[in-house]
Amino acid sequence: MSENSKPTFAQPAWLITILAIAPAIGLGICRFAYALVLPDMRESLGWSWSMAGLMNTISSAGYLIGALAASTAIRRFGMLATVKYCTATCIATLALSAITHDLAVFGLSRLISGVAGALAMISGGALASHIAQAQPTRQAYYLSLFYIGPAVGILISGFVAPFVLEWSGAGSWWIVWALLAAISIAMSLPLPTVQLSEPSPSPAAGTARTAIRVGPIIFYLIGYTFFGAGYIAYMTFMIAYVRNAGAGAAAQCAFWTCIGVGAIVQPWVWGSAMAKAASGRLTAMLLAITAFGALIPALAGGPLVLAISAAVFGNAFFAVVSSATAFARLNYPPSTWTSSIAIVTLAFSIGQMLGPIATGAITDAFGNLSFALIVSAAMLVAGVVACMIHTITPRDETPRTEPLRHGRRA
Numbered sequence: 001m002s003e004n005s006k007p008t009f010a011q012p013a014w015l016i017t018i019l020a021i022a023p024a025i026g027l028g029i030c031r032f033a034y035a036l037v038l039p040d041m042r043e044s045l046g047w048s049w050s051m052a053g054l055m056n057t058i059s060s061a062g063y064l065i066g067a068l069a070a071s072t073a074i075r076r077f078g079m080l081a082t083v084k085y086c087t088a089t090c091i092a093t094l095a096l097s098a099i100t101h102d103l104a105v106f107g108l109s110r111l112i113s114g115v116a117g118a119l120a121m122i123s124g125g126a127l128a129s130h131i132a133q134a135q136p137t138r139q140a141y142y143l144s145l146f147y148i149g150p151a152v153g154i155l156i157s158g159f160v161a162p163f164v165l166e167w168s169g170a171g172s173w174w175i176v177w178a179l180l181a182a183i184s185i186a187m188s189l190p191l192p193t194v195q196l197s198e199p200s201p202s203p204a205a206g207t208a209r210t211a212i213r214v215g216p217i218i219f220y221l222i223g224y225t226f227f228g229a230g231y232i233a234y235m236t237f238m239i240a241y242v243r244n245a246g247a248g249a250a251a252q253c254a255f256w257t258c259i260g261v262g263a264i265v266q267p268w269v270w271g272s273a274m275a276k277a278a279s280g281r282l283t284a285m286l287l288a289i290t291a292f293g294a295l296i297p298a299l300a301g302g303p304l305v306l307a308i309s310a311a312v313f314g315n316a317f318f319a320v321v322s323s324a325t326a327f328a329r330l331n332y333p334p335s336t337w338t339s340s341i342a343i344v345t346l347a348f349s350i351g352q353m354l355g356p357i358a359t360g361a362i363t364d365a366f367g368n369l370s371f372a373l374i375v376s377a378a379m380l381v382a383g384v385v386a387c388m389i390h391t392i393t394p395r396d397e398t399p400r401t402e403p404l405r406h407g408r409r410a
Contacts, residue, residue, distance in 0.1 A: 013145060017148075022124045023120060026121060028150040029183075033154075038240055040165055042240075048364055051103075054107075060232065065111075079123040083123050089115075093110075147318055150263065151259075154260035157180060159253060166249035221344065224348050225348070229354050231317045233355040239255070247303075270322065270323075275330075278326075280327060280390045288381075292312065293317075297309050325344070359376065
């Protein structure tokens with residue numbers, strides 16, 4: 001497909017909604033639900049906070065591997081097939097998590113789910129971008145619909161995990177994983193029914209192949225790396241923080257679902273702004289709001305404060321992910337969207353890999369989960385600074401792509 005041609009898809013919103021099932025399972029459930037069972041797993045299995053954080057670092061390492069392998073996997077299997085296969089793999093890792101008490105096996109399941117989650121996210125995001133071209137005036141809105149997926153997964157796990165753990169008692173974390181696996185199977189049933197004619201990954205005849213230049217966007221990528229580290233620290237340890245404050249299942253559910261609700265409404269709050277994401281200023285602003293949301297519990301306590309923190313954080317941090325995808329889509333031609341989305345996801349996953357283990361080690365050292373909040377907010381603020389540095393880079397020094405062979409610059 002040439003860069004200037006526009007695809008035609010019937011019911012693009014419905015198609016993208018079905019594709020959103022993949023990140024709902026791969027991220028919203030496989031990745032983020034770990035925070036809900038982390039306290040019970042840590043107490044039942046005798047883990048330190050560093051070990052608990054390490055399990056999410058392993059998941060993030062898998063995400064990094066998936067980001068690196070995304071372009072190759074998509075070229076070999078196609079975007080839609082990659083989404084379907086990787087969603088099934090994520091469900092299998094949920095089942096594996098339920099049947100093992102072995103640290104190495106559980107770590108392996110986290111690694112595999114990270115790989116599969118990244119592949120599903122990148123391939124689904126690239127496919128959603130192509131589908132969204134069917135109605136150019138609503139592209140940003142359609143793309144935001146895809147990123148509702150993880151929020152739906154957060155809502156589902158938030159309604160399930162706290163109550164199952166409270167009703168079943170200590171050591172019942174494996175029941176949560178088993179139940180989430182069963183729910184994910186039911187959620188995934190519409191995915192195999194989707195059949196699409198995908199755009200060709202090959203460049204049009206007569207055009208030069210292009211490579212994405214990383215140098216001109218290096219500060220944006222650094223900022224997005226800090227975002228990955230800061231947000232995952234909050235998402236990994238906040239339920240433990242809430243639980244340590246004496247909150248029961250209902251309060252934990254309320255907190256977690258506030259994150260999900262905040263994320264679900266982000267397309268309507270920020271959707272129109274995504275068309276202006278090319279400069280990086282929108283990402284910087286959203287990072288600042290995310291940092292504020294993460295810092296709120298360290299400034300004051302109480303259920304209302306926690307709910308506000310969760311809603312603000314959830315709304316802004318999911319919008320950051322949407323803005324990064326929009327940044328890639330607006331700065332690069334369609335033929336390089338898969339690669340450009342993979343590059344920003346790569347930066348994101350490096351941060352995700354470092355954040356949990358570092359925050360867990362700091363918590364072990366100081367013996368107080370409040371430090372997790374402060375570290376999370378500090379990393380997010382560092383991301384704001386880096387993205388703002390990118391915005392002052394002269395535009396004539398940030399070409400979108402460069403030819404690998406003879407031909408004019410894209």
